[in-house]
Amino acid sequence: MRKEKGLLLVLSGPAGVGKGTVCSALREQETDIQYSVSATTRAPRDGEVNGINYFFKSREEFKEMIAQDRLLEWAEYVGNFYGTPIDYVQETLNNGKDIILEIEVQGALKVKERFPEGVFIFLMPPSLAELRNRIVGRGTETVDVINERMNVAKEEIDMMKNYDYVVENDQVELAVERIKSIVIAEHCKRERLIEKYKELVEVN
Amino acid sequence: MRKEKGLLLVLSGPAGVGKGTVCSALREQETDIQYSVSATTRAPRDGEVNGINYFFKSREEFKEMIAQDRLLEWAEYVGNFYGTPIDYVQETLNNGKDIILEIEVQGALKVKERFPEGVFIFLMPPSLAELRNRIVGRGTETVDVINERMNVAKEEIDMMKNYDYVVENDQVELAVERIKSIVIAEHCKRERLIEKYKELVEVN
Structure with a gap:
């Protein structure tokens, strides 16, 4: 089913x-x-955990995500990229959450x-x-x-x-x-x- | 407005x-x-109040309500009529309730x-x-x-x-x-x- x-x-x-x-x-x-976790190129702050607060990415990694259409949406804000990785959203939905x-x-x-x-x-x-x-x-x-x-x-x-x-x-x-x-x-x-x-x- | x-x-x-x-x-x-009050031809039971529990009607009154299209719906059940007076519903809605x-x-x-x-x-x-x-x-x-x-x-x-x-x-x-x-x-x-x-x- x-x-x-x-x-x-x-x-x-x-x-x-x-x-x-x-x-x-x-x-x-x-x-x-569940709460979506954004990807960002900004540096982690004290206590921030990769995969929980953000997915921390290099500019190259982020640009590759854009090129591969792996972000639902993204924007540049004061010199850093922020975006929503589609995989995490899709997996959560497929798991019925x-x-x-x-x-x-x-x-x-x-x-x-x-x-x-x-x-x-x-x-x-x-x-x-x-x-x-x-x-x-x-x-x-x-x-x-x-x-x-x-x-x-x-x-x-x-x-x-x-x-x-x-x-x-x-x-x-x-x-x-x-x-x-x-x-x-x-x-x-x-x-x-x-x-x-x-x-x-x-x-x- | x-x-x-x-x-x-x-x-x-x-x-x-x-x-x-x-x-x-x-x-x-x-x-x-608010709760809709039904009209009925059955006799009031002890403690039932007209206009609160039901609108109590004679068979003639009820048939007139049907003829005048003043009931949203009605049905006969074990010899008595039951129905929803449209006026009460309409007034409540018009009052924003x-x-x-x-x-x-x-x-x-x-x-x-x-x-x-x-x-x-x-x-x-x-x-x-x-x-x-x-x-x-x-x-x-x-x-x-x-x-x-x-x-x-x-x-x-x-x-x-x-x-x-x-x-x-x-x-x-x-x-x-x-x-x-x-x-x-x-x-x-x-x-x-x-x-x-x-x-x-x-x-x-």
């Missing part, structure tokens, strides 16, 4: 929204979710090209959540401030459109609870389960 | 799966979910015709969940027993296809947790949220 594949979860959102904080808080909880990638919006789009079946979660800044109150609100803001906020909000809303879920990061614990709920709900999706049972009844 | 509508949740599944037990256990927990209907599979299909946007949850019998082990298992069952179980399983799987989610009722508390997670996840669906924010940015 075919083994059920894990879920690829992608947590993304605008810069500064708190993706890292939310992901760390999720890691502290007891779940069956869910894996989460915490990633910038550009990287998330690249992951989506390769894994359209992934579960894409957009972490929404509280500023957007508060938009309603602030704009409609007490009328104490200048027109310039309101316009600027509107433009930022429009850009953020535009980014949402490629995602399956939008999670408000009003409080880290609440955002973590919502993500855990999304994972449980995704495992209850009829498409996933019905195929499993159909196969069972037909094959045997 | 348009008020966000509540979710119509429909909990259904094969007879005897434990819909009532799961729904009661859900009611005992603190959630914002989620409402759950616990209902037989035939009724669920009727509700789906009227509310295709509802969230349809199929409660799966543990027998189906255990099918894999039992069939593939230790080979101690007779062919007749296996065939019978297969036929029941096929019918149950066939019923699943109209649902969005399949929740295993292996343990009531786990089933309740899964349903609560589905509600949270549905509120995080991008389609719901992006429209809300788009409207906000465009209207103002």
Whole structure:
């Protein structure tokens, strides 16, 4: 019988929204979710372990991974390369385990090209959540401030459109609870389960 | 600004799966979910309150509700009519509250015709969940027993296809947790949220 594949979860959102904080808080909880390990060319810091914190690579090794299409996405950041090795993600999914990638919006789009079946979660800044109150609100803001906020909000809303879920990061614990709920709900999706049972009844 | 509508949740599944037990256990927990109140022609029992346990109706009143298309679904059961008044459901949704209907599979299909946007949850019998082990298992069952179980399983799987989610009722508390997670996840669906924010940015 075919083994059920894990879920690829992608947590993304605008810069500064708190993706890292939310992901760390999720890691502290007891779940069956695995965490993607990035490859990087930057030097290990004290206590960092190869294969746990990062896969530490030379620039040559990293470039070879790019050339061999072994990275789901990659980017250069202050002189170092960072990327998501596809093998680790694929192995985890094939073992029936869910894996989460915490990633910038550009990287998330690249992951989506390769894994359209992934579960894409957009972490929404509280500023957007508060938009309603602030704009409609007490009328104490200048027109310039309101316009600027509107433009930022429009850009953020535009980014949402490629995602399956939008999670408000009003409080880290609440955002973590919502993500855990999304994972449980995704495992209850009829498409996933019905195929499993159909196969069972037909094959045997 | 348009008020966000509540979710119509429909909990259904094969007879005897434990819909009532799961729904009661859900009611005992603190959630914002409202519970649909059925109309019935049966006499109130001691302690039952009109508008809380049921809307108690005469046969004439009930038939008028049918004629006026004011029931989402209805059925006759041991000489009495039972049905779901559409007004109560509609008002709850318009007030932005989620409402759950616990209902037989035939009724669920009727509700789906009227509310295709509802969230349809199929409660799966543990027998189906255990099918894999039992069939593939230790080979101690007779062919007749296996065939019978297969036929029941096929019918149950066939019923699943109209649902969005399949929740295993292996343990009531786990089933309740899964349903609560589905509600949270549905509120995080991008389609719901992006429209809300788009409207906000465009209207103002």
